[in-house]
Amino acid sequence: MGRPPLAVGTHGTIRFVKLAKGYRAKARYRGYDGVVRDLSRSGASKTKAERELKSAIASELQTPTGGDITGRSRFREVAERWLAWQERRVADGERATGTLDNYRSMLNNHVLSAFGELRVSEVTVPRLDRFFPVVRQKASAAHARTARAVVGGVLRYAVRHGALTTNPIREIEPIEGGSRKKARALSPDERRSWLAQLELDPRAVGKDLPDLTRFLMATGVRIGEALALYWEDVDLDAGTVAIAWTVVRVRGEGLRRTDPKSESGERLLALPTWAVDMLRLRWKTAQAENRAPDSPVFPDTYGGLRDPSNTRRALREARGSEGFAWVTSHVFRKTAATIMDEAGLSARVIADQLGHARPSLTQDVYMGRGAVSTDAATALENVL
The missing domain is CATH 1.10.150.130 (Tyrosine recombinase, N-terminal domain)
Structure with missing residues (x-):
């Protein structure tokens, strides 16, 4: 006999996941439309994570539904x-x-x-x-x-x-053809030239693009994940960062940190030593500016969360119309993956670094995953 369904307006058992710093609380709730949804929130302790989750569920249950849709609706x-x-x-x-x-x-x-x-x-x-x-x-x-x-x-x-x-x-028949153009990776010479171009551009420096670019290539994370990184997610002594959030813009609310789109997106990454050194310098600056641990590593000009869309636009402006006109934020992710591949790392290790769920069924079955890979950090020493 199966479990009875959740009553409308209630939530199920709250489960906890240990993070690098704190806990993530997860539960399912059933809205007043009868739909069961998953929700999660994080906190420094189990109690705080549970309180944040219950508050979020209560907020969701208060959200009214719109009017009816009919065949005559535009x-x-x-x-x-x-x-x-x-x-x-x-x-x-x-x-x-x-x-x-x-x-x-x-x-x-x-x-x-x-x-x-x-x-x-x-x-x-x-x-x-x-x-x-x-x-x-x-x-x-x-x-x-x-x-x-x-x-x-x-x-x-x-x-x-x-x-x-x-x-x-x-x-409607499936639409065939027109294979998607794959992202290209930066070569060693291109990486040096790109960073030199950014460092000589006052607007790029003012928008913090050189260090952000370095971090993207040092980790292979998505730009939204990099902008969601708080100092409390960084362990400079261990040389690791906990990737557990991404930045999104929600209509009517503005920018907010939210869970990555899959559990594989939550990961603890070891950093190459040069990236740790870069973050140490940034942390000293952050301390001098009295910024709290629960503040972004790569903030906007006001110290808050930075908009991924605006950051991509800044990168487009900085790349110019020649030479690096093909560079997007995804190129840095592709570059990190290429460096690890050329270093001989397995597809499973690279997938874990990038936050991909499964490179293939065979690799899922026969290779372990989820451990912090110092091999990836070693390979990424060669970014610069």
Whole structure:
């Protein structure tokens, strides 16, 4: 006999996970819409983590639901509701902030101009069949696939709320071709030239890009994870950093730290010695400025969390239109992975460093994971 379902408005057993510093409390709760969701919060002690989690659950249960969606609802209105739901998923660590940015961009640049004023019941298979080839022709096959995912998500949301009985996107053929361009890694000479270019650019220095770039290459973390790092997550004596958060922007709330999108995203990373030295210097500066341990290692100009989107824009401005015009924040992650691969580290070790769940089923079964890899730190000594 299975366990009885959670009563509406209640939560299940609270579980705890030991972090490098503190604890993470996790539980499932059932909202007033009947949906069971996972939620987690962290704190310096079990008691504080539990208190933060209970407060978050109480806040979620107070969130009112919107009005009903019907077949006569405008596609634009349903898309706004769907996007708000996706924002909550990002805040809960279920969806990557980059994915949300792509969805929003696709809606604004392509989808809403085609379907925004139609009623959802008017978004038919023939209309969809005419739309996706246009996106492919104007942009690319990859854009057309993203458009298909976005439109399908909005219509699936309408089905879930009873506005439609079936999702017409299911009748649309998959969009083939246009393989995704892979990120390129910086060569040793390019790494030196890139850092030299940043150091000579007063605006890049003012936006703290040289040290941020060094940290990204020293760890291979995502830019949102780097900007979410607090000093309390750094152990300079052990030479490690605990990666347990990412920065996202939530509508109506601003920037906040939230769980990574998977448990594999929570990891303890050993640092190369040059990166430890860099962080020691930054910590001395932070102490001189009376910044608390629960403050960002890479803050904005006011000492608070830094916006990943604005930071990516700053990197684009700093790279210029020639030479490094191809460089994005993901290039530094690719660079770290390439250095570790060339050093002969296993795919499992590299996946653990990057926070990937599973490089393959075979490697999951036959290789251990989760340990702090000093081999990765040794390999990354050669970044600079």
